[in-house]
Amino acid sequence: GAGVSQTPSNKVTEKGKYVELRCDPISGHTALYWYRQSLGQGPEFLIYFQGTGAADDSGLPNDRFFAVRPEGSVSTLKIQRTERGDSAVYLCASSMDSRRTGELFFGEGSRLTVL
Amino acid sequence: TQLLEQSPQFLSIQEGENLTVYCNSSSVFSSLQWYRQEPGEGPVLLVTVVTGGEVKKLKRLTFQFGDARKDSSLHITAAQPGDTGLYLCAGAGETSGSRLTFGEGTQLTVNP
Numbered sequence: 001g002a003g004v005s006q007t008p009s010n011k012v013t014e015k016g017k018y019v020e021l022r023c024d025p026i027s028g029h030t031a032l033y034w035y036r037q038s039l040g041q042g043p044e045f046l047i048y049f050q051g052t053g054a055a056d057d058s059g060l061p062n063d064r065f066f067a068v069r070p071e072g073s074v075s076t077l078k079i080q081r082t083e084r085g086d087s088a089v090y091l092c093a094s095s096m097d098s099r100r101t102g103e104l105f106f107g108e109g110s111r112l113t114v115l
Numbered sequence: 116t117q118l119l120e121q122s123p124q125f126l127s128i129q130e131g132e133n134l135t136v137y138c139n140s141s142s143v144f145s146s147l148q149w150y151r152q153e154p155g156e157g158p159v160l161l162v163t164v165v166t167g168g169e170v171k172k173l174k175r176l177t178f179q180f181g182d183a184r185k186d187s188s189l190h191i192t193a194a195q196p197g198d199t200g201l202y203l204c205a206g207a208g209e210t211s212g213s214r215l216t217f218g219e220g221t222q223l224t225v226n227p
Contacts (some may be wrong), residue, residue, distance in 0.1 A: 004157070033215075035217075040219075040220075041219055041220070042119075042121075042203050042205075042217035042218050042219045042220045043158065043203070043205075043217045044217070045214055045215065045216065045217075048214065056214055058214075059214075091157050091158075093157070102163075103148075103160045103163070104148075104158075104160065104215065106156075106157025106158050106159070107157050108155065108156050108157055109155075109156075109157055
């Protein structure tokens with residue numbers, strides 16, 4: 001597709017369950033970012049990849065959160081033992097090259113609700 | 116930790132009015148971006164400013180980067196209902212690489 005694609009668009013789960021959120025970036029974009037946005041707040045940085053490697057994962061809140069990008073394209077954000085406080089919209093973005101601050105192209109987000 | 120404070124948090128105005136949104140920090144940024152976000156969608160880039168004192172115009176929108184590169188403003192002239200949305204400023208720190216720090220946003224509503 002032409003834009004950043006995120007699946008699922010909505011996910012409702014129970015506390016303690018495992019969740020995977022997928023991001024398919026714009027073709028050719030080497031940099032991929034994950035942000036989390038709570039209601040009424042701006043996006044909060046989680047992690048970004050340059051190619052296959054995590055260049056900066058300092059925004060991951062704890063060790064229940066993990067992200068991979070094994071082939072340098074699609075990325076998966078994994079959340080273990082979900083908690084109610086994890087409820088938010090998880091945004092993925094991609095850009096041409098993370099070494100220069102250029103335009104981030106965002107997906108529509110995955111809305112996670114933990115009951 | 117670099118923080119960006121936006122004001123006002125909420126703004127409701129009538130069509131045709133002018134408005135200014137502010138983005139302030141105690142930190143210096145190598146560049147600053149403004150995004151607009153509509154419900155159910157991701158943010159969309161409006162502009163990037165990189166030079167202290169820089170002014171950029173995009174139709175009815177005027178963006179300014181402070182001389183010290185710590186603050187920015189967005190001015191909209193003759194607002195229209197289509198301008199309604201969440202306006203976000205985002206800064207790239209001098210030592211944080213391409214990691215962007217976002218402000219909490221200004222929710223603008225333009226009433227017809």
